[in-house]
Amino acid sequence: MNITARTSFQIQRDVVYALLLREISSRFGKSRVGFLWVLIEPVAHLVFPIALFGFVLERAIPGVDYPLFLVYGFMPFLLFKTICLQTMDGTRANRGLLSYRQVLLMDVFIAKVMAHCAVSACVFAVVLGGLALLGFEVLPPLPIELFGVLALTVALAFGLGMLFAALGSVSPELKTIARLVFIPLYFLSGILFPISRFPEEWMAWLALNPVVHLVELSRHTALPDYKLLPHLGIAYPLAVAMASTFMGLALYRLRWLSRAAA
Amino acid sequence: MIRLENLTKSYLTMRGRKVVFRDLSLEIPSGANVGLIGRNGAGKSTLMRLLSAVDLPDAGKIVTDGRLSWPVGLMGGMQGTMTGRDNVKFVCRIHGVRGAGMREKIDYVREFAQLGSYFDEPVATYSSGMRARLAFGTSMAFEFDYYLIDEVLAVGDADFKAKSRSVFAERLTKACVVLVSHNMNLIRKMCDLVVHLDRGRAALYTDVEQGIAAYQGAGGES
Numbered sequence: 001m002n003i004t005a006r007t008s009f010q011i012q013r014d015v016v017y018a019l020l021l022r023e024i025s026s027r028f029g030k031s032r033v034g035f036l037w038v039l040i041e042p043v044a045h046l047v048f049p050i051a052l053f054g055f056v057l058e059r060a061i062p063g064v065d066y067p068l069f070l071v072y073g074f075m076p077f078l079l080f081k082t083i084c085l086q087t088m089d090g091t092r093a094n095r096g097l098l099s100y101r102q103v104l105l106m107d108v109f110i111a112k113v114m115a116h117c118a119v120s121a122c123v124f125a126v127v128l129g130g131l132a133l134l135g136f137e138v139l140p141p142l143p144i145e146l147f148g149v150l151a152l153t154v155a156l157a158f159g160l161g162m163l164f165a166a167l168g169s170v171s172p173e174l175k176t177i178a179r180l181v182f183i184p185l186y187f188l189s190g191i192l193f194p195i196s197r198f199p200e201e202w203m204a205w206l207a208l209n210p211v212v213h214l215v216e217l218s219r220h221t222a223l224p225d226y227k228l229l230p231h232l233g234i235a236y237p238l239a240v241a242m243a244s245t246f247m248g249l250a251l252y253r254l255r256w257l258s259r260a261a262a
Numbered sequence: 263m264i265r266l267e268n269l270t271k272s273y274l275t276m277r278g279r280k281v282v283f284r285d286l287s288l289e290i291p292s293g294a295n296v297g298l299i300g301r302n303g304a305g306k307s308t309l310m311r312l313l314s315a316v317d318l319p320d321a322g323k324i325v326t327d328g329r330l331s332w333p334v335g336l337m338g339g340m341q342g343t344m345t346g347r348d349n350v351k352f353v354c355r356i357h358g359v360r361g362a363g364m365r366e367k368i369d370y371v372r373e374f375a376q377l378g379s380y381f382d383e384p385v386a387t388y389s390s391g392m393r394a395r396l397a398f399g400t401s402m403a404f405e406f407d408y409y410l411i412d413e414v415l416a417v418g419d420a421d422f423k424a425k426s427r428s429v430f431a432e433r434l435t436k437a438c439v440v441l442v443s444h445n446m447n448l449i450r451k452m453c454d455l456v457v458h459l460d461r462g463r464a465a466l467y468t469d470v471e472q473g474i475a476a477y478q479g480a481g482g483e484s
Contacts, residue, residue, distance in 0.1 A: 006358050010358065011358070014355055014356055014357075014358045015355075015356045017355060018352050018355030018356045021352070021355070022341060022344065022348075022352055025343075025344060025348060026341060026343045026344065095338065096336070096337070096338025096339045096340070097338075097339050098316055099314060099316050099332055099333060099336050099338055099339055100332050100336075100339055100353070100356055101314060101315035101316075101330070101332065102356045102357065103356060255318065
């Protein structure tokens with residue numbers, strides 16, 4: 001017998017590990033310099049706005065270094081956007097893999113999220129290292145809280161991603177709409193400039209977007225003296241993350257997501 | 263033994279729900295090679311999908327005391343950007359085969375598929391024949407109690423066909439097949455009993471000829 005009996009947990013662990021290696025090697029192995037592009041692409045995302053706005057808006061936010069403001073805003077936003085879209089499309093990619101009975105859609109999701117978190121950690125380490133070399137005070141005063149905010153971002157992205165995937169199984173057009181929503185979201189989440197720039201009376205509406213809470217919380221924990229606006233806090237994104245993850249998992253159980261894969 | 267217990271499976275289509283099986287129950291005894299026959303759309307492939315757990319039934323379950331393979335010669339699981347070797351490693355890993363066991367499998371597949379230096383090239387650069395050889399070799403590297411085969415069995419040139427046939431024949435001394443085919447000669451040659459699928463019902467024939475006759479009577483080709 002060359003296939004040993006394993007417990008469900010061991011099977012899942014083996015499968016996630018195999019998928020993780022596969023995910024990493026397919027990301028890094030696209031070309032000879034594939035591993036460089038994995039880093040360059042997101043770094044470019046950050047470097048251009050820093051270079052462009054960093055000098056223009058140098059004194060735009062009193063008491064805050066603009067590049068750090070940008071990086072700590074981008075960090076949760078990019079994490080959110082990529083994981084959300086990747087989970088949404090995860091039902092379509094890797095369909096062939098599901099022909100192996102050990103491989104479940106959830107394993108594919110888990111491996112993708114883990115791979116992306118690992119890559120993101122490297123990218124931000126590189127960016128922050130670069131800024132540290134330039135003389136910025138990059139280390140966050142509240143590192144554990146920052147980590148918590150980023151973990152919540154991943155959970156929110158994953159939950160909403162599953163929800164979108166389920167909706168996409170009803171009508172694929174809804175996925176296109178979800179993708180389009182990310183364009184205004186970029187501006188409405190206050191990535192390039194703080195949302196306090198928006199008129200005061202908009203605030204209640206802007207605060208309906210859970211991402212803006214996470215972006216501001218990330219800055220609040222990572223930048224000294226960065227004050228949180230009164231409308232924002234951890235409770236709302238936490239509630240949305242829990243609700244969407246619950247609904248996403250429920251729809252997963254009901255096989256709405258794998259139906260989309262079939 | 264493979265037992266289907268009140269298996270119900272339907273798919274949602276644009277024009278509503280299409281039921282493929284309703285309350286299908288069937289027991290396939292141990293040690294028998296099974297041929298699945300039926301007209302196009304009778305649900306053969308659906309049943310194979312359920313057996314290989316690609317898809318799950320709406321209700322009911324499949325009980326077995328044996329190990330069922332993935333669909334033999336499956337190529338969808340091969341990732342184009344990865345090398346043949348890495349694809350084999352992936353299959354080993356999800357089956358919990360590591361270390362020396364994994365090296366053994368890799369050697370077996372490399373030997374079997376005869377890809378030469380292409381074994382360490384990305385699968386995307388393979389010809390369709392090479393890909394099929396890799397996929398078939400990977401299937402043969404693992405020992406199962408049932409091999410699930412949907413139609414295609416013979417791939418590659420005459421030489422490879424002869425080899426795969428002999429390896430497979432050797433394997434069948436210890437294992438069984440569940441074979442979907444429209445080729446009645448193949449069914450006659452390989453199967454000990456047939457399951458005829460027709461309009462959501464399944465009939466088990468221990469006499470292969472009788473099953474084939476039922477299939478042809480129901481409008482199937484010879």
